[in-house]
Amino acid sequence: MKATKNIERRSFLKTTLLASGGILFGVNYASAISNEATLFDADEKLNFHDFNAFIKIATNGKVTIYSPNPEIGQGVKTSMPMLIAEELDVAWGDVIVEQAKLDTEKYQRQLAGGSQSIRKAWKPLRKSGATARQMLLEAAAIEWKIPKESLFTKEGYVYRSDGKKISYGKLVEVAAKLEVPSNVILKKPKDFTIIGKGKGNMDIDNITTGKPIYGIDYKVDNMLYAAVVRPPAFGQKLLSFDASESMKLKGVVSVFEFDNNIAVVANNTWTAFSAKKMVQAKWSSDGAIDGTSEMDQKMHQLLAGESFKNWKTSDDVVAANEEAEFVLEEIYESPFLPHNCMEPMNFFANVTDAKVELVGPIQTPEGSRKNVANKLGRKISDISVEMTRMGGGFGRRLNGDFVVDAAVISNKLRKPVKLVYTREDDMTGGVYKPCVKYKIKAGIKNNEVVSYHLKEAAVNWTMYRHNASNFPFGAISNYQVDVAKIQNDITVGFWRAPVSNFLAFAEQSFFDELSRKLEVDPIKQRLKMLAAVNRKTNYSVQRFSNVIKQVAKDANWGKTQKNRFQGFSAYYSHSTYVAEIVEIEMIDDLPVVKKVFCAVDCGVVVNPTGAENQVVGGIIDGLGHSLFGELEFEKGKPKVNNYDRYRLIRMNETPKVYCSFIESDEDPTGLGEPTLPPVSAALANAIYAASGKRLRKLPFIKDWELNIS
Numbered sequence: 001m002k003a004t005k006n007i008e009r010r011s012f013l014k015t016t017l018l019a020s021g022g023i024l025f026g027v028n029y030a031s032a033i034s035n036e037a038t039l040f041d042a043d044e045k046l047n048f049h050d051f052n053a054f055i056k057i058a059t060n061g062k063v064t065i066y067s068p069n070p071e072i073g074q075g076v077k078t079s080m081p082m083l084i085a086e087e088l089d090v091a092w093g094d095v096i097v098e099q100a101k102l103d104t105e106k107y108q109r110q111l112a113g114g115s116q117s118i119r120k121a122w123k124p125l126r127k128s129g130a131t132a133r134q135m136l137l138e139a140a141a142i143e144w145k146i147p148k149e150s151l152f153t154k155e156g157y158v159y160r161s162d163g164k165k166i167s168y169g170k171l172v173e174v175a176a177k178l179e180v181p182s183n184v185i186l187k188k189p190k191d192f193t194i195i196g197k198g199k200g201n202m203d204i205d206n207i208t209t210g211k212p213i214y215g216i217d218y219k220v221d222n223m224l225y226a227a228v229v230r231p232p233a234f235g236q237k238l239l240s241f242d243a244s245e246s247m248k249l250k251g252v253v254s255v256f257e258f259d260n261n262i263a264v265v266a267n268n269t270w271t272a273f274s275a276k277k278m279v280q281a282k283w284s285s286d287g288a289i290d291g292t293s294e295m296d297q298k299m300h301q302l303l304a305g306e307s308f309k310n311w312k313t314s315d316d317v318v319a320a321n322e323e324a325e326f327v328l329e330e331i332y333e334s335p336f337l338p339h340n341c342m343e344p345m346n347f348f349a350n351v352t353d354a355k356v357e358l359v360g361p362i363q364t365p366e367g368s369r370k371n372v373a374n375k376l377g378r379k380i381s382d383i384s385v386e387m388t389r390m391g392g393g394f395g396r397r398l399n400g401d402f403v404v405d406a407a408v409i410s411n412k413l414r415k416p417v418k419l420v421y422t423r424e425d426d427m428t429g430g431v432y433k434p435c436v437k438y439k440i441k442a443g444i445k446n447n448e449v450v451s452y453h454l455k456e457a458a459v460n461w462t463m464y465r466h467n468a469s470n471f472p473f474g475a476i477s478n479y480q481v482d483v484a485k486i487q488n489d490i491t492v493g494f495w496r497a498p499v500s501n502f503l504a505f506a507e508q509s510f511f512d513e514l515s516r517k518l519e520v521d522p523i524k525q526r527l528k529m530l531a532a533v534n535r536k537t538n539y540s541v542q543r544f545s546n547v548i549k550q551v552a553k554d555a556n557w558g559k560t561q562k563n564r565f566q567g568f569s570a571y572y573s574h575s576t577y578v579a580e581i582v583e584i585e586m587i588d589d590l591p592v593v594k595k596v597f598c599a600v601d602c603g604v605v606v607n608p609t610g611a612e613n614q615v616v617g618g619i620i621d622g623l624g625h626s627l628f629g630e631l632e633f634e635k636g637k638p639k640v641n642n643y644d645r646y647r648l649i650r651m652n653e654t655p656k657v658y659c660s661f662i663e664s665d666e667d668p669t670g671l672g673e674p675t676l677p678p679v680s681a682a683l684a685n686a687i688y689a690a691s692g693k694r695l696r697k698l699p700f701i702k703d704w705e706l707n708i709s
Helices: 076-088 117-144 204-208 269-278 292-304 317-323 365-376 401-413 423-428 465-469 500-518 522-531 541-554 608-628 677-691
Strands: 012-017 022-027 053-058 063-067 095-099 152-154 157-159 165-167 224-229 237-242 252-258 261-266 280-284 309-314 326-334 346-351 356-360 383-387 417-420 436-445 448-459 478-486 564-573 576-587 590-601 656-661
Touching (some): 053 117, 076 095, 076 117, 117 152, 117 157, 224 269, 224 401, 237 261, 252 269, 252 401, 261 401, 292 436, 292 448, 292 478, 309 465, 317 436, 317 448, 317 478, 356 365, 356 401, 365 383, 365 401, 448 500, 500 522, 500 564, 500 677, 522 541, 541 576, 541 590, 541 656, 564 677, 576 677
Parallel strands (some): 224 417, 356 383, 448 478, 590 656
Antiparallel strands (some): 012 022, 022 053, 053 063, 157 165, 224 261, 237 280, 252 261, 309 478, 346 356, 436 448, 564 576, 576 590
């Protein structure tokens, strides 16, 4: 991320709160961050913007820091305020963190997605704290009538050389009248006292004591509850419905059609859900609606053909393959996956003539507000969005379809309404990780990999251009990536670590196969390929090599005890370098996952406690979906609709995870997603080492009776 060196005066917003005993500081970062870095460099991408933060200092010395980005469990409500508190130089125990509302005038990029929150915030939020600290120093210099250069700060106080101190709280009124400094100096990493020190989740007490902080908890007086009847299969249209029996239930307020759906509104969720089951609807099924088997055949046909769009080419792959002594070609397959957030989709809307109030768990508040404005024909200024904490997102809450539905229902009734999905709604009427297949071909000559050609076939989706420039681009001279897709009515979208979540499995499994074919240790082969990089790439050879060497050391690679087998994988995504080794043990002729070792280079680690949680969570999530995750369709209808038939990893099935972070002064990069992609291949490669059985299709449970502990 590139940022301007200084914060200009016009970029700094200063709002005095003298009547309430404090001062509110803030920085408008539209001019503090470049627009260079976006989530995805692709045809399909989210409209990501930059953002800012505010600091409120009270006369009693307490500091309130507003966290602008949505909290979905990734820890930004803790780590983002840490950046400000570090440069402001306050005691962490004196910091109060509050969730900011959507405000595009004060904040930009109020969004959770792409593992970019800290990456985008790193310098701007620190500059916010440093600027406020500078003004407080100047206020103390005025108070004491001595040069500012003779003063220093520590934990919410300004000190002078004789040891005398004054609290920030006693300086806020003077600071409020000062000019905003045009130049601030940020701390060096060696001077950090908050960044790099483990901090507990700011919401942990509320979470563990069941306080109402999630969207599902939100309620107001006289609020109604809505459920929605959706088409039972993708591609179907509503012909008619009969709600006479539903309306007989006590508490049912209204049943009506909207946007090919049927809204059922009642005084409580139980009544709304019960009435929903009683609606008799007729749906059209014009034309053939594909199921998983039909889509599977079409993707295989696509891979066998030539209808592809080229994403990346260097040199001549075809010629290199013709000259190769041997060509290895394999196909890797991944199914549709639901997001399975623990908290089902829900949102509150209150539409009146004067305003539109929206409250709930959403990763894209600004985009959802725009969609509501367009749908209802309202001005953006009429609509407010308040963000609650989310019980899971994983990309599902990037899609604000449920926000628009809540607003439409409230607009129809002109009453406050809370839309709530059932678990079945969540799984059968959602937005899914697309079904994808990769065909990878590589030529070998003189024991060297001389060509690499990857073809992608997916449903309603293609990979992003920047993925095509990742490793092994640069390491193999003759290189090509082509993409193609088939169209279907099933809605697909972002799923944790989009594209990378399966591309890593295909590529890292294939590299293991190449290493076996060359009779070379997989780690030595990877390091050799990295050393051969001779083109400009978007990844660092040195940083990539470092995580590989670190994980090999941590896992004692190649020196495991008897009956233990290891699999290796390494991947670069969201500007973060990750290497993983899965260790399994054969018990009763079945592979049991015992340990996972992980080395990560994500630059400066802001909050080690939160960072380790993200690393472990990503690995466990990836491991569980590799083993069990799959959603199949029959004539456009999901075959399963709840956890009784959709297998997730269980607590007693999770292995021990060992995590190492590479020490670095580099700016922080993404961490919420990068540890998930490599684990599938590491597990598959370990299973091959143990059994000689090569698994190329997810989930593994379909090919092997796996037990893990």
